Amino acid sequence: MTINFSSIRAVVLDMDGVLWSGSEILPGVPEFFAFLTRQNIPFALATNNSTKTVDTYVEKLNSIGVPARPQDVITSAIATADYISRHYPPGTPVYVIGREGIRQALAERGYPEDPDHAQLVVVGLDFAVTYEKLKTATLRVRGGADFIGTNGDLTFPTPEGLIPGNGSLLAAIQAATDTLPVIIGKPEKAMFETALLRMGTAPEHTLMIGDRMQTDITGAQRAGLRAALVLTGTTTAEQAESSEIPPDGIFESLAAIHAAWEKQIGVSQ
Numbered sequence: 001m002t003i004n005f006s007s008i009r010a011v012v013l014d015m016d017g018v019l020w021s022g023s024e025i026l027p028g029v030p031e032f033f034a035f036l037t038r039q040n041i042p043f044a045l046a047t048n049n050s051t052k053t054v055d056t057y058v059e060k061l062n063s064i065g066v067p068a069r070p071q072d073v074i075t076s077a078i079a080t081a082d083y084i085s086r087h088y089p090p091g092t093p094v095y096v097i098g099r100e101g102i103r104q105a106l107a108e109r110g111y112p113e114d115p116d117h118a119q120l121v122v123v124g125l126d127f128a129v130t131y132e133k134l135k136t137a138t139l140r141v142r143g144g145a146d147f148i149g150t151n152g153d154l155t156f157p158t159p160e161g162l163i164p165g166n167g168s169l170l171a172a173i174q175a176a177t178d179t180l181p182v183i184i185g186k187p188e189k190a191m192f193e194t195a196l197l198r199m200g201t202a203p204e205h206t207l208m209i210g211d212r213m214q215t216d217i218t219g220a221q222r223a224g225l226r227a228a229l230v231l232t233g234t235t236t237a238e239q240a241e242s243s244e245i246p247p248d249g250i251f252e253s254l255a256a257i258h259a260a261w262e263k264q265i266g267v268s269q
């Protein structure tokens with residue numbers, strides 16, 4: 001189980017559990033990005049969270065020493081809007097359940113919100129979801145609108161514990177409509193395809209770094225990327241090793257990946 005770092009030309013990173021854990025910034029973050037910059041290796045930050053805007057992430061990333069530009073951040077909201085612009089003409093009316101992240105991404109690409117005439121129902125995590133919103137989404141899907149979910153995570157981690165994630169909202173609408181949503185976020189392919197397209201690299205030369213087996217690692221491997229698991233998030237080494245398809249590499253942290261990479265390619269520190 002090793003990663004041939006010299007074949008890696010680009011990196012996709014999950015954020016929560018890789019760069020930070022709750023409010024704690026994990027060690028070695030600016031150093032790793034400085035290394036990527038020195039090596040001319042482009043990177044993308046990919047998160048299933050559709051609630052926040054790209055600018056919010058860029059601000060946070062820059063404040064912890066990650067030189068990210070807006071085009072380097074791919075939220076499931078952005079990947080969903082990209083997917084929609086590949087498949088539906090601008091002007092197609094949408095009904096959105098979700099927060100600022102997905103609403104802004106769709107508005108920027110020219111998809112107006114029109115609950116009464118929506119041809120597309122787009123669902124992202126919404127902390128203010130109501131019966132009325134689920135009802136409108138159900139009626140539009142039953143009326144023939146396509147049904148798209150930003151991500152399928154059933155739960156959302158908070159300091160209080162796990163709370164309903166977007167997958168739970170999708171499940172409610174799915175139950176009421178007997179219709180499966182198209183899902184965009186990790187582990188689905190669309191999210192990884194957006195990242196590869198932006199960086200212009202082939203999957204086999206691209207490394208995904210994440211902390212969740214079911215989304216980051218399985219999704220990356222399915223899309224043909226190399227996958228490194230870090231143990232600073234939700235997965236233990238035992239869980240990773242006993243999974244059906246283990247990651248290509250398991251590392252204590254991002255700092256440990258950095259050290260292994262420099263050692264393998266012979267960079268003296």
Ligand SMILES: [Mg+2]
Pocket residue numbers: 014015016017018210211212233
């Ligand atoms: Mg994570």
